[in-house]
Structures are given as structure tokens and as C-alpha cells.
Amino acid sequence: xxxxxxxxxxxxxxxxxxxxxxxxxxxxxxxxxxxxxxxxxxxxxxxxxxxxxxxxxxxxxxxxxxxxxxxxxxxxxxxxxxxxxxxxxxxxxxxxxxxxxxxxxxxxxxxxxxxxxxxxxxxxxxxxxxxxxxxxxxx
Amino acid sequence: xxxxxxxxxxxxxxxxxxxxxxxxxxxxxxxxxxxxxxxxxxxxxxxxxxxxxxxxxxxxxxxxxxxxxxxxxxxxxxxxxxxxxxxxxxxxxxxxxxxxxxxxxxxxxxxxxxxxxxxxxxxxxxxxxxxxxxxxxxx
Numbered sequence: 001x002x003x004x005x006x007x008x009x010x011x012x013x014x015x016x017x018x019x020x021x022x023x024x025x026x027x028x029x030x031x032x033x034x035x036x037x038x039x040x041x042x043x044x045x046x047x048x049x050x051x052x053x054x055x056x057x058x059x060x061x062x063x064x065x066x067x068x069x070x071x072x073x074x075x076x077x078x079x080x081x082x083x084x085x086x087x088x089x090x091x092x093x094x095x096x097x098x099x100x101x102x103x104x105x106x107x108x109x110x111x112x113x114x115x116x117x118x119x120x121x122x123x124x125x126x127x128x129x130x131x132x133x134x135x136x137x138x139x
Numbered sequence: 140x141x142x143x144x145x146x147x148x149x150x151x152x153x154x155x156x157x158x159x160x161x162x163x164x165x166x167x168x169x170x171x172x173x174x175x176x177x178x179x180x181x182x183x184x185x186x187x188x189x190x191x192x193x194x195x196x197x198x199x200x201x202x203x204x205x206x207x208x209x210x211x212x213x214x215x216x217x218x219x220x221x222x223x224x225x226x227x228x229x230x231x232x233x234x235x236x237x238x239x240x241x242x243x244x245x246x247x248x249x250x251x252x253x254x255x256x257x258x259x260x261x262x263x264x265x266x267x268x269x270x271x272x273x274x275x276x277x278x
Contacts, residue, residue, distance in 0.1 A: 029219045
């Protein structure tokens, strides 16, 4: 490793806030983790990073219920290059909430986010307000 | 949608067991979800799908501790084509365990799995035994 960037206890390079913000803005999909039936569950989402919040659509189901309860969710994005065997990841923790503000909802709809949930099944928008953002790179 | 394949409540195509097995065997990285400090947390892992189990290396830390407690973990793989706006995901739930069998460990080491954790920080191998495998495709 040529850089003198800080590493964590696993020996991975720590990404700074600017790089995390850039990657969060440029990545099309992420995954949310939440408790469902008492067990940690992961689901993929197409998301946007808006005003330092993670926003995504959800249909009726476990994600919506967890957000309605304002639970803490995990969120993650990553990339992996199989040829180079290098990658990075950003891991977020933050409280989820259902977006009720019609102005914000209109703003999110206008972004034209691709849909992992089919439009006719969409029940609402969830926003995760990050309290912790942790980026790592394996080189 | 031209197929008559089953869809779930979100309108996504359900992947069959053979397709799930094929994708689990062909994908280099996944993510595990587990409870850390009382909150659902996601971390990326390079993994292998061996004898219907998810196996990955881990260093000292939260993943190792959760596995040592034999907790139920979530596991997820996905792929997303930004141009086509299509994707698939497989979501797994199962109990984690630390692998103690030296023969199995030697077998896993011999696979030459790329390392998200640096080799000198590796503390053990974790195996998730899936009790539920759920695959979805958005077309």
C-alpha cells in the first residue's frame, strides 16, 4: 500500500467524508437491513442521496412497517472488481422514517429513480437519516 | 412481462431453486446482516456457496462475535443493470456458526477465495446454513 491513509482494524483503507458523499451520489442501488420477524433481513433498493439522507421507494411490506415504526436501519453500497480483486464499501446506520411531506415526495418522484418496486405497488417513500457513515476500500 | 412465472406481492418474478443455486455459485461477493450493538448492520463479504452453505472469512470483530453466538444472519446477493434498469436479488436467512472442523477449513482455504479481509487479520471462517432462500427478478 503506497498511501499513508488510515486503516481500520481489518487493515482496510478508510474513505474520507468527501469520497463517501461522492460514491453515495453516484451509485444506483444499495441494500437496507432491518429487523423482520425478529431476524436481520437485507433487501436491495434503488435509492437517491438527497440532503444527506438515503431515500427510496417501498411497497407494502416489511420495509414499510419498519420505517413506520421509525426503526434504526442499516444501509450499504459497495463495488467489487473481480479481475483486480479490489473493492470498496460504505456502511450507514440511521433512523428510518416514512416521508409524509407532499413537497418532498413530489421532489423525490421528479428524480425519476429507477424502480425495484413496480410503480403500481409503491406505498411510500422512506428516508434514512444517517448517524454513522463508514467507508472502506480494499486495495 | 411475457412469461407466466409467479410474481410476489411487489410484482417481481420469483426465481426458482435451480436459478438461485446457479447465481449463488457464480457471484463473487455478498452482504451479511447481523445485529451489532442492538442495530441491524450490513457488511460485504467475499464468499463461496459450498454444500448449500454460505461460507466466508472474517477478522476479529462484530461478524465473528455474532457467528460465535450462533445468531441468525441475513445474506444477500444482487445485480443491477443501470442501462436496462433490470436486476435480480437473492435473500437468505439462516443460522451462522464458526467453522471449527480443520478438514473443512483446509477445504475452504484451498478455494483461494479473494479476500475482503487481509489475510493476516483473518480470525476464522463463518458458515451460514440457509433456512430460507428467496430470489426475485425485476424485468
